[in-house]
Amino acid sequence: MRYISTRGAAPELPFDDTMLTGLARDGGLYVPAAIPQLTSAEIAALGGLSYEDLALRVMTPFIGDSFGESELTDLIARAYSGFDHVARAPLVQLDTNHFLLELFHGPTLAFKDFAMQLIGQLFQAVLARRGERVTIVGATSGDTGSAAIEAFRGLDNVDVFILFPHGRVSEVQRRQMTTPAEANVHALAVDGDFDDCQGALKAMFNDFAFRDEVRLAGVNSINWARVLAQVVYYFSSALSLGAPHRPVSFTVPTGNFGDIFAGHVARCMGLPIDRLVAATNQNDILHRCLSGQGYHKGQVVPSISPSMDIQVSSNFERALFDAYGRDGKAVAQLMEELSLGGFDVSQGALEYLREQFDSGRASEQETLATIRRVREESGELLCPHSAVGVKVAEELRDPDVPMITLATAHPAKFPDAVEQASGIRPPLPAHMQDLFERPERVTRIGNDLGALKAHIREHVQR
Numbered sequence: 001m002r003y004i005s006t007r008g009a010a011p012e013l014p015f016d017d018t019m020l021t022g023l024a025r026d027g028g029l030y031v032p033a034a035i036p037q038l039t040s041a042e043i044a045a046l047g048g049l050s051y052e053d054l055a056l057r058v059m060t061p062f063i064g065d066s067f068g069e070s071e072l073t074d075l076i077a078r079a080y081s082g083f084d085h086v087a088r089a090p091l092v093q094l095d096t097n098h099f100l101l102e103l104f105h106g107p108t109l110a111f112k113d114f115a116m117q118l119i120g121q122l123f124q125a126v127l128a129r130r131g132e133r134v135t136i137v138g139a140t141s142g143d144t145g146s147a148a149i150e151a152f153r154g155l156d157n158v159d160v161f162i163l164f165p166h167g168r169v170s171e172v173q174r175r176q177m178t179t180p181a182e183a184n185v186h187a188l189a190v191d192g193d194f195d196d197c198q199g200a201l202k203a204m205f206n207d208f209a210f211r212d213e214v215r216l217a218g219v220n221s222i223n224w225a226r227v228l229a230q231v232v233y234y235f236s237s238a239l240s241l242g243a244p245h246r247p248v249s250f251t252v253p254t255g256n257f258g259d260i261f262a263g264h265v266a267r268c269m270g271l272p273i274d275r276l277v278a279a280t281n282q283n284d285i286l287h288r289c290l291s292g293q294g295y296h297k298g299q300v301v302p303s304i305s306p307s308m309d310i311q312v313s314s315n316f317e318r319a320l321f322d323a324y325g326r327d328g329k330a331v332a333q334l335m336e337e338l339s340l341g342g343f344d345v346s347q348g349a350l351e352y353l354r355e356q357f358d359s360g361r362a363s364e365q366e367t368l369a370t371i372r373r374v375r376e377e378s379g380e381l382l383c384p385h386s387a388v389g390v391k392v393a394e395e396l397r398d399p400d401v402p403m404i405t406l407a408t409a410h411p412a413k414f415p416d417a418v419e420q421a422s423g424i425r426p427p428l429p430a431h432m433q434d435l436f437e438r439p440e441r442v443t444r445i446g447n448d449l450g451a452l453k454a455h456i457r458e459h460v461q462r
């Protein structure tokens with residue numbers, strides 16, 4: 001399996017180099033040259049497998065010979081052993097034909113653990129085999145950073161630096177990033193918003209001298225290996241509800257478009273998915289774009305679902321690549337326009353996008369009301385991101401097709417909003433009970449690329 005860049009001007013790479021590289025050298029994102037296909041009979045044969053066995057079967061065609069079967073089996077087992085639910089991604093029912101896919105049973109209580117725990121294992125295996133080390137730099141609106149730190153803390157061949165917007169992540173998110181004591185973990189609180197952090201990260205990747213000097217590697221949701229790991233739970237949940245004989249729909253609380261793009265990949269592989277719905281909060285650039293209003297950056301407005309507070313949705317580039325007939329030059333042109341403020345989507349591309357994706361948005365008030373009402377109706381306590389999903393799913397769902405809404409975080413990760421909505425302050429799971437007593441270690445730093453690079457240079461272990 002070979003990977004190509006969405007901007008058409010970077011070398012093709014096998015899976016392992018694609019994973020270590022993150023962002024392509026032409027500024028694009030890597031995608032498979034062709035999506036492996038499963039027949040209906042092959043999908044039916046996946047029913048009843050454990051999550052780990054299913055992960056092996058779904059991911060193997062994308063991984064090629066980068067990992068052997070027994071090695072991959074072993075790495076998958078290790079990745080998910082720290083989850084506190086044996087099903088890994090259990091489904092619960094909210095209403096007739098409406099289900100919640102609980103993706104928050106990993107060590108940092110958000111769906112990002114599914115990809116990050118696996119990537120940690122895969123990175124370690126490749127780097128040990130090659131005798132190399134890398135510097136991982138990530139930008140986070142909260143959950144990516146904690147998941148990355150949890151996955152890479154204490155690993156021999158990796159330094160991990162996480163940029164987060166100072167004062168704009170929840171206290172639980174911040175403490176998950178600032179309390180690990182391992183010397184290879186560096187939490188950086190940047191004076192800016194998430195888009196500033198993501199912008200700095202992109203600029204570091206585009207500075208090839210710096211990139212090569214510190215052997216930069218990226219684990220943001222642009223990393224193809226993360227998207228791939230997330231494809232698995234679309235299969236596991238659809239199979240549980242009768243796929244491939246019965247199509248299902250998904251609603252996905254969306255920010256960077258990584259999670260929902262994994263659903264798109266599952267559909268392209270042959271999984272019968274009826275609707276794929278992107279649910280945004282008040283930062284609704286994706287909803288506006290899919291509604292035909294073009295893709296024009298605004299200001300980020302902080303919300304109670306902070307992990308979706310973004311205006312530049314990096315994985316959307318992968319969807320645009322497909323929408324523009326896999327024309328890298330056309331995508332490069334759009335991204336050039338985006339750097340100046342935005343772009344309009346061509347009629348043909350918009351038709352493709354609207355065939356593939358539906359969208360909706362939830363306001364702050366609607367999100368709070370949904371948390372309260374779902375608690376009363378079903379006893380389920382939703383995090384604010386999941387509530388955005390449930391609200392939009394209820395609005396758009398076809399009563400005859402099972403709808404699966406992704407619950408992307410545990411309510412205890414966002415206790416203030418949940419308490420405001422429901423009057424209930426959700427307790428942290430037992431393994432995190434002492435989070436508020438652990439000492440914090442963090443560097444506050446200006447929104448200044450030079451200062452960030454200098455800090456990283458100074459602190460990498462060589």
Ligand SMILES: *Cc1c(COP(=O)(O)O)cnc(C)c1O
Binds near residue numbers: 385386
């Ligand atoms: C990251 C995150 C999202 C958004 O996922 P994307 O892949 O960026 O679209 C939604 N909810 C939570 C809790 C998250 O951590």
